[in-house]
Amino acid sequence: MERWTIEDVAQNPERRQLAAELLWQLADDDLLMGFRDQEWLGLAPHIEEDVAFGSIGQEEIGHAALYFGILERLGFGTADDLASLRSVSERRNSVLIEQPNGPGHYLESPRYEWAWTIVRHYLHDVWEMALLTALTGSVFEPLGDAAEKILREKRYHLAHQELWMRTMAGHDADSRVRLEDAWRRAQDWAGDLADLGPYSSALESAGLCPGVDSVVRHYHERVAEMARVLGLPEMRMQTRENGRRGEHTEALQQALDTLSEVYRLDPTANW
Amino acid sequence: MDERLDFDVYEVFAQSDSLSPHVHVFNVLASSPDMAMALAEENFFRRAEFVSLWVVRRDQIHQIGFHDREGFQKTPKAYRTTDDYKYLRDKWRYYRDHPMNPDGSPAAGGTVDGTMDD
Amino acid sequence: MLEETLTDQEAYFLERVDRGDRIEADDWMPEDYRQQLVRLIAMHAVSEIMGALPEKEWVPRAPTLYRKLAITAKVQDEVGHGQLLIRVAEDLMRPWGKNREDIMDDLFTGRLKYHNVFHMATPTWADAGVIGWLVDGAAVITQGMSLSCSYAPYARALQRIVEEEGFHIQHGESICMALAEGTPMQRAMLQDALNRWWPALLMFFGPPEKNQLSTHQLRNIRYRIRSKTNEELRQRFFSKYVHRIWSLGLTIPDPTLYQDPVTKEWTYAQPDWEEFRQIVNNRGPRSEARLGLRSTTYQEGEWVRRTIALSPTAG
Structure with missing residues (x-):
């Protein structure tokens, strides 16, 4: 099978552009997911869970750093510039991922919602599991290698969210109502998550992402199976703004302002 | 043989000094925790010293599954x-x-x- | 416990402590020993829990991907230290029918204090660096002393904690070093942070004893819960850090700071100890905000804890 190295892609403008379309989505999803997870740090409902969830958020940022690192090697600029300085319209993360954990600012009086946090993270993890499994067969070698490594942690993240979903579904009426409510709200935002955007078929035919249709199908099947097992309503995912096309909500601008606040003081300085 | 004698398996954990964690040593067949304790002492500590000894019936131990273990091979x-x-x-x-x-x-x-x- | 009226059990207990035995959670212990330990360890636990918050403010804002990863790992460790310590405290409180819920309630109602340094504001990224370098540096000095504590579960927890603090300090040093070697704006940020934190760092060790140990201190020394005085620990902090701070061209906001070349003793301007008392009584610059943040989210998370608890807790 043909395998592309960094040089093979960096020196071919068409491949380079196409690989980047996919990498922006992966990197931006994980950066924003990690950012939302980090907002919980020190504040999670149970101290042992605080530590456990802390690793998950950290690993999301670590995965984003791996993807931005590939983009850096493809000549798009430094990973830190890419993470901190790109504008809202350049971002390709799903709008589901950029939504806040709940009302309130992380420094003042956040009213973060655990059920929403878990359901949203669960959907992210199912999507990434499906996508990364396909990407292990990508023609672009560094991406395939990264997918392989990241998948191992993804399985663990997904198992963690699934455990919480089952726990909330089965405990009592209160936790179940909260889970159902979060599940319903997630469908309003989840539409662009399992969408590879305008370059979807080009990504497939180039071999960058093999089997796009079956990735999307696996994702929907796994979510439907969870709904069936837990007795949740079928999730009818809506697309409002489509993050894969650079359409975003107010929440993303606020997140970017925060995550780049220090770096923007002087992007050329050594921090 | 129509009827085999059956025992419980007890896993044995020992601590070599009070600042160290308990470490898994091995296991014994026994019929009660007391018996397991007595047997563990003589089976595993004829030479080594310990400051604390735990025995745990094996079916009381919950082990991480194979796929979960994979998740610990971190980036x-x-x-x-x-x-x-x-x-x-x-x-x-x-x-x-x-x-x-x-x-x-x-x-x-x-x-x-x-x-x-x- | 008055030494002249010891029961046999108490005398035997003190004999064990004197010969350097470590006490375990289910060993017999005098009620007074248990109380001293709970007082110390619960305070240490909530100091870690509240101590995660000042740096947490900078977690989402950390400048680079690398710093974002490192500071998340660092703050996560602090929460993990809270977990270790609250478990040690819970096991000690069990005979009283109490658990971590009581510790958190005591924190929110102000009955249980937390360390002065975590009441302070952290307005810039440099504050996150100074906390890692110097606050954790100070903490390792006190925790290093407590490794010899007669209570084994606490000593075991501290052993894990001190091991991780090695990473915390170097993480902080690395942030401060980059700022010191950086642009004039970065250097000014670091100097400002040092100015802000210096008095709090001196207060961290508590008021100097001047040969007058409090009854708590005397008991803790008798029980081998602690072995050094506040002033001995503060002197050790000076010896370890003052020259390093100076070598980066930073100014310590105390022109009287001086080490006697012969005795090696440091003289320094005393911080305002009345202010210290105000701060630890939850009247510091960020006490109210951080306690509010922690208690709001704790209440919000109540239903989640109920979901994973065995049975609803009374009250």
């Missing part, structure tokens, strides 16, 4: 160890001999008086 995490900060040692040594001025420029002469204890 590199040097950022959470001191490995990435080894360069600091040389920097401190350098600035002890070449201290900075308040504006960050190198000072004209001399070292900072006194020691920098590690």
Whole structure:
């Protein structure tokens, strides 16, 4: 099978552009997911869970750093510039991922919602599991290698969210109502998550992402199976703004302002 | 044989000194925790010393599954160890001999008086 | 416990402590020993829990991907230290029918204090660096002393904690070093942070004893819960850090700070100890905000804890 190295892609403008379309989505999803997870740090409902969830958020940022690192090697600029300085319209993360954990600012009086946090993270993890499994067969070698490594942690993240979903579904009426409510709200935002955007078929035919249709199908099947097992309503995912096309909500601008606040003081300085 | 004798398996954990964690040693067949304790002492500590001994019936132990174990093969995490900060040692040594001025420029002469204890 | 009226059990207990035995959670212990330990360890636990918050403010804002990863790992460790310590405290409180809920309630109602340094504001990224370098540096000095504590579960927890603090300090040093070697704006940020934190760092070790140990201190020394005085620990901090701070061309905001070349003793301007008392009584610059943040989210998370608890807790 043909395998592309960094040089093979960096020196071919068409491949380079196409690989980047996919990498922006992966990197931006994980950066924003990690950012939302980090907002919980020190504040999670149970101290042992605080530590456990802390690793998950950290690993999301670590995965984003791996993807931005590939983009850096493809000549798009430094990973830190890419993470901190790109504008809202350049971002390709799903709008589901950029939504806040709940009302309130992380420094003042956040009213973060655990059920929403878990359901949203669960959907992210199912999507990434499906996508990364396909990407292990990508023609672009560094991406395939990264997918392989990241998948191992993804399985663990997904198992963690699934455990919480089952726990909330089965405990009592209160936790179940909260889970159902979060599940319903997630469908309003989840539409662009399992969408590879305008370059979807080009990504497939180039071999960058093999089997796009079956990735999307696996994702929907796994979510439907969870709904069936837990007795949740079928999730009818809506697309409002489509993050894969650079359409975003107010929440993303606020997140970017925060995550780049220090770096923007002087992007050329050594921090 | 129509009827085999059956026992419980007890896993044995021992602590070599009070600051150390309990470490898994091996296991014994026994019919009660007391019996397991008595047997473990003589089977595994005829030479080594211990300050504390635990026996746990094996079916009381919950083990991580194969796929979950895979999740612990983590992506590199040097950022959470001191490995990435080894360069600091040389920097401190350098600035002890070449201290900075308040504006960050190198000072004209001399070292900072006194020691920098590690 | 008055030494002249010891029961046999108490005398035997003190004999064990004197010969350097470590006490375990289910060993017999005098009620007074248990109380001293709970007082110390619960305070240490909530100091870690509240101590995660000042740096947490900078977690999402950390400048680079690398710093974002490192500071998340660092703050996560602090929460993990809270977990270790609250478990040690819970096991000690069990005979009283109490658990971590009581510790958190005591924190929110102000009955249980937390360390002065975590009441302070952290307005810039440099504050996150100074906390890692110097606050954790100070903490390792006190925790290093407590490794010899007669209570084994606490000593075991501290052993894990001190091991991780090695990474925390170097993480902080690395941030401060980059700022010191950086642009004038970065250096000014670091100097400002040092100015802000210096008095709090001196207060961290508590008021100097001047040969007058409090009854708590005397008991803790008798029980081998602690072995050094506040002033001995503060002197050790000076010896370890002052020259390093100077070598980076930073100014310590105390022109009287001086080490006697012969005795090696440091003289220094006393911080305002009345202010210290105000701060630890939850009247510091950020006490109210951080306690509010922690208690709001704790209440919000109540239903989640109920979801994973065995049975609803009374009250």
